[in-house]
Amino acid sequence: MLLNIPLTQYLFYFLSFVALLCGLMVVFSKNPVHSVLYLVLTFFAIAGHYILLNAQFLAIVHIVVYAGAIMVLFLFVIMLLNLNHDSEPHKNMLLKGAAVLAGGLLLMVLTGSLKGAETLAMHQPLNTQVGLIKNLGTVLFKDFLFPFEISSILLLGAMVGAVMIGKKEIK
Amino acid sequence: MNASNTPFDYFPLILMFIVAAGFVVFTMVVTHWLGPKRKTKIKLDTFECGIESKGNARVPFSIKYFLVAILFVLFDVEVIFMYPWAVNFKELGALGIIEMFSFIALLLVGFYYIIAKKALTWED
């Protein structure tokens, strides 16, 4: 066998690298439009992870909803408010340093707590059908029926709220 | 173990992405490389029907588009729930129809509210 390390591992490292790098660029890029585009790239990397994890339907839905709808709305608002230039006054260095320190500490705590944890063995036998639409639909409409109906009320509330706020005329 | 459904099935999809991205990069590089470059100030200007262009191309546009975009996002999310329902339509039977119709009915209430509030009408 030529490939000592399986290809999946390379893909995992590559996708993780892209996700983390683009995530950092979202935070540090000056132009809000660039931030949106980097976030879209991050979402694509995460969708790649979903495919590797056998969550195929979720990967497609993730792209459709996040990259296709939510990020377009973000881009739309940035264009609407004409923020495509760097209009943001900078925080002072002390606050930025504190933010980086706090973020680093958070990561340290999270990884530190992971250190003592046991690894979770893979469920045997391997079931690659979990992420298929049919299986998800059965679980969704049998076990998660009530949350499903409630989520329609959530969407209704969001609709009403958006119309109420968005339609208000400024005198 | 079931070998019929691995990430390998999506290899053609990756291939398609690579080909699509590669084509774009290839044409861009090749056109830059092949085409002659005679840059003048007027030539690099934004084309605006022969008139001199003024201002930024990205001017703030009407807020009326915005509400349409928001409502699009909200209705777009339903596809997550509708697709699994459509695939399992036969197995779920009558109960499934009732479930989905009550879901849709609640959203139609919201749609009625939107219409009643004239959020989608295009008055000036």
Added chain:
Amino acid sequence: MNNILLQSSIQVIPINWYILLSAALFTIGALGVMFRRNAIIIFMCIELMLNAVNLLLVAFSSFHSDAAGQVFVFFIMAVAAAEVAVGLAILTMIYRNVKSIDIDLLGNLKN
């Protein structure tokens, strides 16, 4: 042949790597919320944090062969869409009133 070439990642990647990746993504999101003053960027960082959690849910669901985690992600997506719709509407209205989306300026809106 196919299985050797490209296995599911749950066969070759330990779950700890996924937890680590999610933790890193979440930290980046949290860092962005603290680091930036632009309210829209802060919103995007919140989306990033939600996605870190989603990734972790999917990873655990996949390792346990349990679809419940993935169904849960559906609901998170619905909540995220609702949140974005209302949040961005509020931001636009604030911008129309104050002509800025700098959160430091929004702090003294109550006066």
